[in-house]
Amino acid sequence: MNLLRIVVTAAAIATINCNGTPTEPSEVHGPEGQGGESGESGTRYAPSDTAREIRNGVELVLDYDSSRQVFTGTVRNTTTATVTQVRVEIHLSNGVELGPTPRTNLAAQETQSIELDARGQTFTWFSVHVEIGSGSA
Numbered sequence: 001m002n003l004l005r006i007v008v009t010a011a012a013i014a015t016i017n018c019n020g021t022p023t024e025p026s027e028v029h030g031p032e033g034q035g036g037e038s039g040e041s042g043t044r045y046a047p048s049d050t051a052r053e054i055r056n057g058v059e060l061v062l063d064y065d066s067s068r069q070v071f072t073g074t075v076r077n078t079t080t081a082t083v084t085q086v087r088v089e090i091h092l093s094n095g096v097e098l099g100p101t102p103r104t105n106l107a108a109q110e111t112q113s114i115e116l117d118a119r120g121q122t123f124t125w126f127s128v129h130v131e132i133g134s135g136s137a
């Protein structure tokens with residue numbers, strides 16, 4: 001009974017701390033506007049949608065390829081200066097978090113391809129999370 005109470009409490013805390021955005025139960029995130037984690041807009045996309053978001057001059061475009069069960073897309077620096085330590089995570093409606101991608105520095109106007117594996121996952125929506133800098137900012 002105590003184990004069940006701990007699991008239910010941890011799941012509730014993770015949901016509350018992420019303002020309704022699912023994450024792995026071990027993660028706790030601070031609030032940021034509508035999204036849960038810093039860098040997350042809170043927008044929910046259907047698997048057939050293209051996610052398009054810009055954060056601090058970094059543009060993310062992401063699609064779900066249902067036949068391959070992967071998310072593919074690009075992350076692009078739209079600024080005139082290098083943006084350091086960019087990485088991307090995807091949160092699925094089933095509570096699974098994909099990623100993050102390895103941190104990378106993007107030179108001015110540089111674009112990089114990204115791909116995150118979602119094999120075996122069943123979900124009805126996803127949200128994206130772009131991190132920039134050395135922390136989770």
